[in-house]
Amino acid sequence: QSVLTQPPSVSGAPGQRVTLSCTGSSSNIGAGYDVHWYQQLPGTAPKLLIYGNRNRPSGVPDRFSASKSGTSASLAITGLQAEDEADYYCQSYDSSLSGSVFGTGTKVTVL
Amino acid sequence: QVTLKESGPVLVKPTETLTLTCNVSGFSLSSGGVSWIRQPPGKAPEWLAHIFSNDEELYSTSLKSRLTISKDTSKSQVVLSMTNMDPVDTATYYCARLVGLWSYNCFDPWGQGTLVTVSS
DSSP states (O other): OOSBBOOSEEEEOTTOOEEEEEEOOTTTGGGTOOOEEEEEOTTSOOEEEEBTTTBOOTTOOTTEEEEEETTEEEEEEOSOOGGGOEEEEEEEEETTTTEEEEBOOEEEEEO | OOEEEEEOOSEEOTTOOEEEEEEEESSOTTTOOEEEEEEOTTSOOEEEEEEOTTOOEEEOTTTGGGEEEEEEGGGTEEEEEEOSOOGGGOEEEEEEEEESSTTSOEEEEEOOOEEEEEOO
16 A cells, blocks of 8 residues: 555646646655656556656656655646656655655546 | 566466566676565555665565565576465566665666466
């Protein structure tokens, strides 16, 4: 059972901006641990999209941006494209569980 | 280029022990750590275990009694064993390199994953 909660689905038309949320608690995001985001295209392994709350690895388009505040984090996709249709997961550390934890995941659909 | 690749049985029977191997390339296990992560069909990933470069092991609290992680640095292999398999353990099992300090870490890259089905 995931301790980070994400909306099950988000959709938008091509070119639009969508925002995905990741809600945690005082033992994970609220405790100051970093939040990371992964993109999982159908049938593939998760790929690191954002690390350290807001940093993009080399090769990730700047259409993807992220932030963290309090016990939550968010990922924004601007200029939505068909290729962005995927599942997105947040990840952090939980001190109560003494391990890495993942969000429940959000499926992004491009209309 | 860092790559990881999982291998192991596709099908295991209930109560059996699962043993998976992760072959890494592009970095040495004497300087980097590897985690195992699983993802049941249609569900979110779940972190299972981690082994550090100094051989320290960490386990998911909920599965600790069933898991053992080990490594052979000379062979660039990390092995995960899970005892007493149950149908609810059916999932794609991934190994991934840990990046950053533990508790602030992310996972990059991930292996391609191996689907393990538990059924009699």
